[in-house]
Amino acid sequence: MPGLEQQLVSLIAKHGERGILVDTNVLLLYLFGKLLPAALGQKRLAKYSLEDADLIVQFVGRFGHILATQHVLAETSNLARQIVGGSARDFMGRQLYPWFCLQTPGSFKHCDVPGASIDAGLFARLGITDAGLASLVRSDHLLLTDDLDLYIAAVSSGSDAINFAHMREAAGTV
Numbered sequence: 001m002p003g004l005e006q007q008l009v010s011l012i013a014k015h016g017e018r019g020i021l022v023d024t025n026v027l028l029l030y031l032f033g034k035l036l037p038a039a040l041g042q043k044r045l046a047k048y049s050l051e052d053a054d055l056i057v058q059f060v061g062r063f064g065h066i067l068a069t070q071h072v073l074a075e076t077s078n079l080a081r082q083i084v085g086g087s088a089r090d091f092m093g094r095q096l097y098p099w100f101c102l103q104t105p106g107s108f109k110h111c112d113v114p115g116a117s118i119d120a121g122l123f124a125r126l127g128i129t130d131a132g133l134a135s136l137v138r139s140d141h142l143l144l145t146d147d148l149d150l151y152i153a154a155v156s157s158g159s160d161a162i163n164f165a166h167m168r169e170a171a172g173t174v
Helices: 004-015 024-035 052-061 070-082 086-101 120-126 126-139 148-156 163-173
Strands: 021-022 066-069 108-110 142-145 160-163
Touching: 004 142, 004 160, 004 163, 021 024, 021 126, 021 163, 024 052, 024 066, 024 070, 024 086, 024 142, 024 163, 052 163, 066 070, 066 126, 070 086, 070 126, 120 126, 120 148, 126 142, 126 148, 148 160, 160 163
Parallel strands: 021 066, 021 142, 066 108, 142 160
Antiparallel strands: none
């Protein structure tokens, strides 16, 4: 995709210190890429490769914070438990707990989504998690998602958003 690299550099410069807001699938890929890459290709991660995980880990690492809503964290936690079982599930749970639950250096920065800020039409079309993300993006956050409907909602409102599928295409991992 021509110009994607320049666009990404510009978005990193604009939002790098504040952080990047991530959607559930992107966060899952990031976490499993960092913690348990052997699980890539399973269940919810079936469409992703190790190269995709490396791409997301390197890109997200260029931001000061990973921003997430409680809705994204809840979905991600539940889906992570469905992807792996046994000792791998226990390992993931122990690793995710401080990132999700404690406000320590390196943990995810929680973004509150006031219900009144969520657009009713987007809620009906996208659900609470994605409508909440769309609401936050309008307040000057950068969104990283692989959900086309959410991406379209974000950019059509004039917000900054990156579709991970575009990054994958540009990197040749698809």
